[in-house]
Amino acid sequence: MNRITIDPVTRLEGHGKIEILLDPEGEVQNAYFQIPELRGFERFCVGRLAEDMPNLTDRICGVCPEAHHLAATKALDELFHAEPTPAAKKLRELFYSIFFATDHTTHFYALGGPDFIVGPDAPKAERNILGVIKKVGMDVAGKVLKMRRDGHDLIAKIGGRRVQPNWGLPGGVSRGITDELRQEILARGREAVEFARFSLKAFDDIVLGNPGYVELIKSEGFTHRCYSMGTVDEKGRVNFYDGLIRVVDQDGQEVLKYHPREYLSHIAERVEPWTYLKFPYLKKVGWKGLVDGKDSGVYRATPLSRLNAASGMATPLAQEEYERLYATLGGKPVHHTLATHWARLVELLYATERWVELASDPEVAHPNVRQVPTATPTEGVGCVEAPRGTLTHHYWTDERGVLTKVNLVVGTTNNYAPIALSVKKAAQALIHKGTVVTDGLLDRVEMAFRAYDPCFGCATHALPGQMPLEVTVRAADGVVVERLARGLR
Amino acid sequence: MKTLVLGLGNPLLGDDAVGLRVAASLRGRLPPDVELDEDYCGGLRLMERLAGYEHVVIVDALVTGAHPPGLVLCLRPGEVETQHSGSTHDVSLSDALRLAAALGLPMPRLDLVVIEAGQVLEFDEHLTPAVEAAVPRAARMVLELVAAPPKCAGAAA
Numbered sequence: 001m002n003r004i005t006i007d008p009v010t011r012l013e014g015h016g017k018i019e020i021l022l023d024p025e026g027e028v029q030n031a032y033f034q035i036p037e038l039r040g041f042e043r044f045c046v047g048r049l050a051e052d053m054p055n056l057t058d059r060i061c062g063v064c065p066e067a068h069h070l071a072a073t074k075a076l077d078e079l080f081h082a083e084p085t086p087a088a089k090k091l092r093e094l095f096y097s098i099f100f101a102t103d104h105t106t107h108f109y110a111l112g113g114p115d116f117i118v119g120p121d122a123p124k125a126e127r128n129i130l131g132v133i134k135k136v137g138m139d140v141a142g143k144v145l146k147m148r149r150d151g152h153d154l155i156a157k158i159g160g161r162r163v164q165p166n167w168g169l170p171g172g173v174s175r176g177i178t179d180e181l182r183q184e185i186l187a188r189g190r191e192a193v194e195f196a197r198f199s200l201k202a203f204d205d206i207v208l209g210n211p212g213y214v215e216l217i218k219s220e221g222f223t224h225r226c227y228s229m230g231t232v233d234e235k236g237r238v239n240f241y242d243g244l245i246r247v248v249d250q251d252g253q254e255v256l257k258y259h260p261r262e263y264l265s266h267i268a269e270r271v272e273p274w275t276y277l278k279f280p281y282l283k284k285v286g287w288k289g290l291v292d293g294k295d296s297g298v299y300r301a302t303p304l305s306r307l308n309a310a311s312g313m314a315t316p317l318a319q320e321e322y323e324r325l326y327a328t329l330g331g332k333p334v335h336h337t338l339a340t341h342w343a344r345l346v347e348l349l350y351a352t353e354r355w356v357e358l359a360s361d362p363e364v365a366h367p368n369v370r371q372v373p374t375a376t377p378t379e380g381v382g383c384v385e386a387p388r389g390t391l392t393h394h395y396w397t398d399e400r401g402v403l404t405k406v407n408l409v410v411g412t413t414n415n416y417a418p419i420a421l422s423v424k425k426a427a428q429a430l431i432h433k434g435t436v437v438t439d440g441l442l443d444r445v446e447m448a449f450r451a452y453d454p455c456f457g458c459a460t461h462a463l464p465g466q467m468p469l470e471v472t473v474r475a476a477d478g479v480v481v482e483r484l485a486r487g488l489r
Numbered sequence: 490m491k492t493l494v495l496g497l498g499n500p501l502l503g504d505d506a507v508g509l510r511v512a513a514s515l516r517g518r519l520p521p522d523v524e525l526d527e528d529y530c531g532g533l534r535l536m537e538r539l540a541g542y543e544h545v546v547i548v549d550a551l552v553t554g555a556h557p558p559g560l561v562l563c564l565r566p567g568e569v570e571t572q573h574s575g576s577t578h579d580v581s582l583s584d585a586l587r588l589a590a591a592l593g594l595p596m597p598r599l600d601l602v603v604i605e606a607g608q609v610l611e612f613d614e615h616l617t618p619a620v621e622a623a624v625p626r627a628a629r630m631v632l633e634l635v636a637a638p639p640k641c642a643g644a645a646a
Contacts, residue, residue, distance in 0.1 A: 040611050040612045040613075041612045044612035044613070059501050059502075060501075106533065128584055129533075129584060129585075130587055130588055130591060133592075138591070138592065141588065141592050142592065148533070148537065152537075
């Protein structure tokens with residue numbers, strides 16, 4: 001069998017690679033996205049006090065520590081049987097909305113956006129944040145940096161620290177906010193709404209105004225008909241902080257709706273011999289391999305799948321954009337992977353509107369932000385929607401609150417199987433009869449997985465940490481017949 | 490001159506914590522006008538963290554596989570990339586610095602004191618022995634840089 005290897009992460013030697021396997025005729029037989037994975041976190045936690053988890057787990061990842069912090073804190077609520085006070089709940093969701101808006105902004109402008117704003121066919125050297133700025137104007141860069149600065153500043157003011165918050169406690173949070181800070185948060189939130197609207201307008205002008213881009217979004221090469229997962233509120237609308245998990249099928253029909261604590265009844269993990277990764281799938285449907293369709297339990301947990309799984313958005317401007325997305329792309333649900341970028345912007349608008357809604361509520365500054373737990377700890381599940389997928393923390397303790405078992409299902413994990421599907425389809429479009437691999441293959445594969453905003457155990461940022469690509473074409477006997485590389489030293 | 494010494498790393502991830510350990514070892518040993526801090530970030534966030542200083546010394550782990558663990562190097566930006574490498578959710582520091590330049594944001598003179606790491610994939614609160622032994626050497630290099638900033642080059646094995 002011929003083998004093409006794309007290694008995107010040289011820093012983690014031997015751990016991160018995309019392998020595209022060809023059949024004897026030179027056609028793509030399968031594609032595997034093998035990712036670097038940090039080992040032993042769950043084991044590392046056993047024997048520690050459960051209440052340390054919000055401050056331990058937010059160090060797993062430097063990209064979304066706020067998501068881990070709140071998932072851990074919610075798991076402690078359940079573990080210690082301590083329902084957070086209404087003010088604490090609102091304050092947590094306000095904090096989380098600010099984080100979400102900041103995170104989605106970064107992805108759109110710095111990471112995913114370059115594919116569209118600069119253009120999928122632009123030279124690689126221009127497809128970065130500098131290319132984006134060149135295209136949309138220098139003043140936009142200032143807006144992006146201000147949005148990030150405001151977000152990080154407010155997260156630090158509420159959560160106590162600039163990067164990893166140290167604030168969540170079972171039954172609430174360690175401190176509330178003053179009414180003066182609430183007013184500041186509200187004022188910046190109103191600016192954030194305008195920024196989100198501006199971002200959607202930019203997407204409208206640059207992407208939707210270009211028939212070629214719309215065609216690319218809707219192309220079969222970037223389409224998978226998987227189940228869609230997301231958290232919904234009591235009215236079935238998207239919620240990032242709390243609610244029930246809803247899964248809809250390829251036609252938008254509900255197939256599952258469950259409390260996050262029941263996840264083990266509905267989600268199983270497939271172990272494949274060729275990778276140490278486990279592929280989550282819907283138990284009810286079953287594992288049929290790395291394929292999409294109704295018979296395959298493969299699901300997606302992304303901004304787009306959250307929109308698919310919900311009845312709508314809980315804020316008015318985001319709802320308008322939600323309706324426009326589905327009207328433009330042919331109705332609900334949408335299965336076009338690249339539409340995830342658009343869905344992310346709809347979520348950005350929702351996050352900023354929710355930020356304003358919550359900051360407008362005086363109760364968010366109420367001093368009663370903690371119910372002190374009194375019950376014996378047992379077991380708890382905490383779940384939030386992380387920017388890149390549903391995030392679940394599950395802890396078991398003894399009666400002293402010492403952890404005996406820990407299980408985490410992180411956002412990107414949910415999407416392992418669909419990412420592999422996307423890479424395979426991207427490769428299938430460009431490899432036929434053993435044709436020479438071109439730079440276009442790298443671009444297309446990168447576009448496919450970047451839409452998921454994947455995060456692979458990014459806690460470590462040791463240098464050099466670039467994301468080079470390496471393609472090695474091997475003949476059936478293992479001999480390297482061609483090698484393409486990008487960004488390797 | 491407004492100077493910052495910034496230790497970077499994950500305290501739970503083996504040798505990735507070495508930048509934090511070097512920073513901790515420098516407490517009380519830096520001139521009073523030099524700020525000392527710890528952080529976790531790369532790329533854009535790191536660039537934003539640097540704003541407002543004239544000179545910043547970053548201390549971080551390096552994983553090249555080309556050096557023995559514990560080798561201490563002093564590098565300039567551009568000689569090495571930095572970002573959350575397991576994620577697509579960041580840009581490299583050099584891209585972030587280019588963005589700052591394009592926007593006219595004043596960026597400091599930047600020196601990188603890096604220590605080749607051994608183990609950064611397994612959660613562990615301890616450094617490997619070779620990297621542990623490098624902490625005083627890296628700290629000395631930082632002190633020299635703070636005292637005489639404009640000559641960063643070479644290795645301290």
